[in-house]
Amino acid sequence: MVALTLIAVLDIFLFLLVGAWTVGGGETMITGLVAQFFIGDELSRIPFWNLVFVPDAGYWKIYISLGMLFGAIVSAVLSKEFYLRFPRRLGEWVMITIGGLLMGFGIRLAFVCNVSTFFGLTPQMNLGGYLAISGILAGAWVGSWIYKKVLEG
């Protein structure tokens, strides 16, 4: 409760300086930079990377993601909670793989991630926030149903 209150206050400052907290955009840029590293200029032949997200390491949203990783590592090491954990069963790996793909695809289709939905668009009363929330609630419901079936099965 305290943590989220602090995050909300910080997010307001961030909104005034550069823009509200978001993750999906930074992740897309990381995807673009990694792809560019592997295939080079070939990438610009895909219209998306030429028109929507031109790979640019100076894109501030990337550094929110890297910051979260850094903050979490520091916090986990300091509280002695850092250790490698692996999903045990094959089923978990499959679910995580499908889940990851759906998240990445969904973010780009919607142009927003869950963070922009709850911590950016909706508090700005952007119509997209309400559209996104109705989508994520329906999706979480279907996901929970699948999850339950898998747990039982």
Add this chain to the structure above:
Amino acid sequence: MSVIGECIVAFVFGSIVGLLVQRSRFCNTAALRDAMLFKTYRNTKPLLIAMMILTFGFTLFLTFGEGKAMHFDVGLNQVAGLFLFGIGMVLAGACTVSTWVKAGEGNVGAMWALLFTFIGMFLFSLLWTENFWPPASISMTGEPNLEALQFGFINARTLQDKFGVPAVIFGMVQVFLLGLIYRAIVKKEQAQQLEHDKAAAAHKVKLAEAA
């Protein structure tokens, strides 16, 4: 602000968020999943509190034309995209924030989820074309474009410009509605607690009788 300045601010913000989320174990996925699956609201309540603070703060500054609001056309692609995202986050057991934070804790499953989020994004980029629905620049005209299932751009500030009512007033209505949801959750929790106490008391009586 310079590009480097923006990146530094973003990194500092991200680091503090990473620290706070790691310590508090807050998870956006759990906020929705646990409420639906287990009827527990440990993560749902802080999410609502944060949204109330943000709504007030953002709409207050939007009233004065301050702040950098997100500005792009929205449409049915938000519903469809976040629907897929919603299924994905429950299956992966993590959302965009918790994948980064759990990866930082050494959770290999979260790193795997992150890797496939990137792959999912890349797959989408292969499908995207300039004149194709979903959101293509050509269908984003700033006005409702129903043929492309786009509704244009509306936020608290455009409401202010249209109706002459300060954005923060609209914001306070939203804060009030979020508050009602919060109150309903607290009431539900109280009812659950009462039921739990009753069951515990009944169990105690049984144990006493057995003894």
